[in-house]
């Protein structure tokens with residue numbers, strides 16, 4: 426069950442002589458690719474990319490997660506993730522990919538585990554709405570924050586803390602699980618003082634690279650997802666991506682083509698799954714790609730701005746909206762389709778209305794035939810218009826292939842960071858916003874930032 430990467434429509438002959446790339450274009454980057462490969466090795470040795478170890482080195486953590494999940498599944502009706510960004514998008518993407526698309530609405534026996542809610546915003550209406558549909562006593566709240574200080578997550582946590590204390594008194598701690606750094610931040614201190622079950626986000630695993638540590642594995646296991654298979658898939662892909670030869674490494678070839686595209690002004694990267702199950706993968710990818718690669722760098726005193734704006738689309742839904750722009754709008758995009766060879770369910774289109782040829786041709790096909798044809802048709806329309814596009818094909822959606830997809834896209838992102846010569850693992854732009862929020866709401870230590878904010882031009 427190996428993922429396939431089809432990049433034909435990025436190449437001359439498919440994407441046309443002007444837009445497409447040649448083997449010579451790729452080979453001209455040989456030195457850069459080899460340096461990037463070397464840099465990745467050095468960063469790994471220095472512990473800066475420990476997310477690559479996650480599929481291999483978590484035996485004790487997995488045991489703990491599985492035991493915890495098993496126990497929770499006996500009594501817990503709702504499992505609520507409190508987190509944002511990298512602490513929320515992965516759990517949501519994996520849950521949607523691997524569990525029933527109406528999982529929360531299934532009867533308890535069919536679900537076999539608690540409903541899952543991922544509260545990744547502080548919209549008061551959304552938070553209040555959640556409390557209308559859950560019984561806090563039968564709910565476990567998994568507060569996830571690497572820094573242990575993000576305002577949104579900590580505010581949610583404080584609200585839930587008070588709620589649980591009011592409802593459950595001193596026994597409330599069994600309804601709270603903290604996933605955070607081993608030392609840094611306030612959350613670990615509170616968790617230890619209050620006696621919460623705690624899971625650790627390892628060093629060298631940044632927010633958006635954390636899906637395969639307890640951040641993503643605990644919610645997945647609690648909802649019955651086979652996390653061992655997820656990690657096995659990631660390990661399999663990781664090994665494929667050890668290869669130095671760009672033509673044999675699926676992450677490197679995608680990354681190199683994206684890099685070439687960026688050099689030619691393709692500033693937009695669209696991810697368009699042709700399955701609702703991967704809809705939230707496009708959200709997860711959008712964060713990974715944007716936050717890792719959208720950077721300002723200084724080159725001999727001159728400032729350069731790099732990155733690609735990620736766009737989320739869904740096939741076939743967005744064929745009837747965005748695809749017009751992709752086919753005829755500016756030549757500024759690379760589209761990645763996510764396709765599946767076999768859908769897990771099939772629905773037949775009945776042979777009815779035989780007297781109306783304009784629709785009767787659909788009868789006898791399945792919805793799988795239709796969506797596959799639609800994907801092929803969109804790829805064709807883009808190719809005909811010389812628009813760059815690639816396809817990642819999953820033989821089927823299962824824990825093993827989803828593990829592969831996560832690792833593929835993470836390695837591709839990190840490698841693109843090396844090609845761009847930027848740090849893919851920091852996020853100064855996001856931190857600036859976090860710090861400004863602390864200052865505006867009066868966090869001690871942020872007085873200078875507050876002054877700076879007050880000095881901003883009046884609107």
Ligand code: PA5
Nearest residue numbers: 510511512570571572575632633
């Ligand atoms: O990728 C990142 O580092 C960010 O998106 C973080 O995941 C996000 O800001 C949440 O941070 P934290 O987990 O520290 O609360």
